[in-house]
Structure formats: C-alpha cells, structure tokens
Amino acid sequence: MSADSFAQRLLGWFDLHGRHDLPWQHPRTPYRVWLSEIMLQQTQVATVIPYFLRFVDRFPTLPDLAAATTDHVMAHWAGLGYYARARNLHAAAKTCVANHDGDLPRDFDALHALPGIGRSTAGAILSQAWNDRFPILDGNVKRVLTRFHGIAGWPGLPAVEKQLWALAEDHLLNVPDGRLADYTQAQMDFGATLCTRAKPACGICPVQDDCVARREGLTGALPTSKPSKVLPEREAVALWLENADGEILLQRRPETGIWASLWTLPQADTDAGLRDWFAREMKGAYDNVEELPVVVHTFSHYRLHLQPLRLRKVALRAVVRDNDDLRWVARGELAALGLPAPIRKLLGN
Structure with a gap:
C-alpha cells in the first residue's frame, strides 16, 4: 500500500465500521452539521448527542437560534462546557440572519469569518453539508497524520501544523467526488475509535502497512505531547x-x-x-x-x-x-x- 491510497483505504474502513447514524446526519442540513461541529469541539460524541437533540428541538432552525435570548441559549448549553462556543454560535446565527439570508454561507471565507468557526471547522461544514473539497485538521486528524507520516513535534506548533495541513490537502486529492462528506467523517471516526490516543488498535488498522509510527515503534510517542505546565x-x-x-x-x-x-x-x-x-x-x-x-x-x-x-x-x-x-x-x-x-x-x- 502507498500513501496515495490512504484515503481509499480509510473510506473502505468507514463503509464497514464508521458511524452512519449520528443524529446530525439525518437530515444532514448545513445548520445541523454546523451545530454538531461546534458541540464536538473538545467534546466526545456520546456526550454531545443528548445536548444536540435538546438543542435542535428548542432551536430547530438557524433563524430560531438567532431570535432566541442569550439566557435560553445558555440554558440549553449549560453543562456542555467551553461556553464561548455557545456565545459564538448565537452571534454567528445573528450574523447569518443579517448578512446571509438566514442561512450558513457556502463560501469558505464567509464561513471562516463567522464567530467560532476556524479553518478546520469551516472545512468540516463545507465537506459534510455540501460535499465540497476541503480538508480538516481537528485533534483526531492531527494524531492520525503525525503517526502515519511520522511527524515529530507538538502539532500545536505553527511549523508542524503547516506540515500537517499540507498532508491533509494531499490526501484529499485522492477522494472521489461525492464522497467528501464520508471522508471527513471517516477521518474523525478513525481517530476517535481506532487510532486512539491510548492503546490504538494497530492490529486491525486499514493503513498499518505504511504507518511510520507502527513500523518504527513510535505509536506511543506520537503525536508529541504539548510541553507541560503546572496549572495555577x-x-x-x-x-x-x-x-x-x-x-x-x-x-x-x-x-x-x-x-x-x-x-x-x-x-x-x-x-x-x-x-x-x-x-x-x-x-x-x-x-x-x-x-x-x-x-x-x-x-x-x-x-x-x-x-x-x-x-x-x-x-x-x-x-x-x-x-x-x-x-x-x-x-x-x-x-x-x-x-x-x-x-x-x-x-x-
């Protein structure tokens, strides 16, 4: 197997073992995809699902969210943590109503400009909501790419992150048209369930033959940990x-x-x-x-x-x-x- 077939192997694994029944996938609207991506930042899928269901029940559309009071939005977010995400979500919804006819824009720069939407989140929304060809680089993808390619250095460093973005874009070239949403989900599922931080399941990994970390015994060392500091x-x-x-x-x-x-x-x-x-x-x-x-x-x-x-x-x-x-x-x-x-x-x- 070559690195060029990384995407195809990952899609083949996803077809058999990926997550196909998440609530934001049915229906997979831009609003629901966006909401799920914001909730999933630094939060596991199992934790997010009940919050997502309650949230969309109370705010079923983007204009509903924009029209809500801050208290109502925060009450439905309470317990999920990282509350800046909820404030940014609310502010972005208001911006979409004011500037984008109440919809999320299908334009990378316009999407990236909304509060709380970084480069990876914008790519995830565009690829999953519209099957557009954009890479992602969340924590799961960083872990997978550092191991597969043997990239040393903490992924949060600009030089390392730049290298990882380039690799993510290279792999994206081998994804068939119409499967961008699946590939984005495949990367997240693969990192969350197989190429995990601790005790990755290398024995059943679909890309193990060309994984540098697997070959050189670096699975436990990659990705490089963030320099530690004592919390005040x-x-x-x-x-x-x-x-x-x-x-x-x-x-x-x-x-x-x-x-x-x-x-x-x-x-x-x-x-x-x-x-x-x-x-x-x-x-x-x-x-x-x-x-x-x-x-x-x-x-x-x-x-x-x-x-x-x-x-x-x-x-x-x-x-x-x-x-x-x-x-x-x-x-x-x-x-x-x-x-x-x-x-x-x-x-x-």
Whole structure:
C-alpha cells in the first residue's frame, strides 16, 4: 500500500465500521452539521448527542437560534462546557440572519469569518453539508497524520501544523467526488475509535502497512505531547443566598471571562470582598453564614477552589427587575437559566 491510497483505504474502513447514524446526519442540513461541529469541539460524541437533540428541538432552525435570548441559549448549553462556543454560535446565527439570508454561507471565507468557526471547522461544514473539497485538521486528524507520516513535534506548533495541513490537502486529492462528506467523517471516526490516543488498535488498522509510527515503534510517542505546565491554583468565595420564600439569588456574569453571560452565585476572590458586597446589596447578618464543602473545578488555564457560604432568609436592599444582573430564582426555574455545571451540581439541580 502507498500513501496515495490512504484515503481509499480509510473510506473502505468507514463503509464497514464508521458511524452512519449520528443524529446530525439525518437530515444532514448545513445548520445541523454546523451545530454538531461546534458541540464536538473538545467534546466526545456520546456526550454531545443528548445536548444536540435538546438543542435542535428548542432551536430547530438557524433563524430560531438567532431570535432566541442569550439566557435560553445558555440554558440549553449549560453543562456542555467551553461556553464561548455557545456565545459564538448565537452571534454567528445573528450574523447569518443579517448578512446571509438566514442561512450558513457556502463560501469558505464567509464561513471562516463567522464567530467560532476556524479553518478546520469551516472545512468540516463545507465537506459534510455540501460535499465540497476541503480538508480538516481537528485533534483526531492531527494524531492520525503525525503517526502515519511520522511527524515529530507538538502539532500545536505553527511549523508542524503547516506540515500537517499540507498532508491533509494531499490526501484529499485522492477522494472521489461525492464522497467528501464520508471522508471527513471517516477521518474523525478513525481517530476517535481506532487510532486512539491510548492503546490504538494497530492490529486491525486499514493503513498499518505504511504507518511510520507502527513500523518504527513510535505509536506511543506520537503525536508529541504539548510541553507541560503546572496549572495555577486560585481561590474564590461564593454566596448561596435564599430569601424567606426559599428563592435563590443568582447573579449574571459579565459578557467576557470565565462563565461569561451565565447565571451563578454572587462571587468574590476573598471573603472580605464578598462581605463588602453583601453589606452594600443585602439585608441580613453575614456572620451567620454556613460554610459548605469546597468545590474544585478545573478550567483550561487554572484550577478554582470555590468556597460556598450559605445564608437563608435574607433580602436585597433594593428591588431588582428581571433584566438586572441580580435575580431571585425559584428552584423550579433554575433549569431555564444557564448555570455553570459545578454551580448547578452544588444547588442540587
């Protein structure tokens, strides 16, 4: 076997062993393909499927998504993580309504210009939605290509990534017309189920005969790992406040930063900072707070140790409106708001 037959061998494997019944494949519309590609960024298929089904049930078309409120979008995304994806999805939908007649553009540059759509995602959408000839280079494909071609160096480095893009484009030349969608899915399925990060199934791999990593015993070493760094540790304090009716006080996060636009408990970096906020905003005795077990949550760039403090039968000093960044919420209404997963778990919802 030669490298030139890589694509044909992968398609042959896909026909027998690939995933053909994913919900975004039936029907395979540009909107559903786009939504699935955004959800699948850094998230496994099994996790995405129930979120995808709920999302398209609530927002069945792109204009439906564009017309939705931020709260509704974030509520249907809550728990999936990497919330910038939801904000970009919502912003891109609005742009499509404003500039592209409510549809995703079938043009690489226009698609790439939308929020949250990088080069690989644009290629995946164009190839799967319209069978257009564009390469992809997600994490699975990077792993497959570095092993097959024996490419050393962390794939996130510009020089290595440039080399991988060139290889992805070369392989694409051997894909028959009309099978671009299948080839794109085949690459993702192959990396996710066979050429996995740990314990790849090299013995049943359709391209093993010409795989450099297989031949030279480098399967475990490729792709080269990202240079490690120790995650910094941060601490914060959160207030779980309840009024006389048992409603919980939630605060909307700013539009940028961690948990942007989500509703969460009032939070500060220090107990003193939270005490000052409480003195300004609330009626009650702060010293009566109940200290709950610390919540540890790991973000991509730091680990947060969040100390929740609970206080019941308090009141706000001023009346707030529903559009303010503070809101009393009944327990039965929590599911309708976008809450970060650790806060939702803390509140038992």
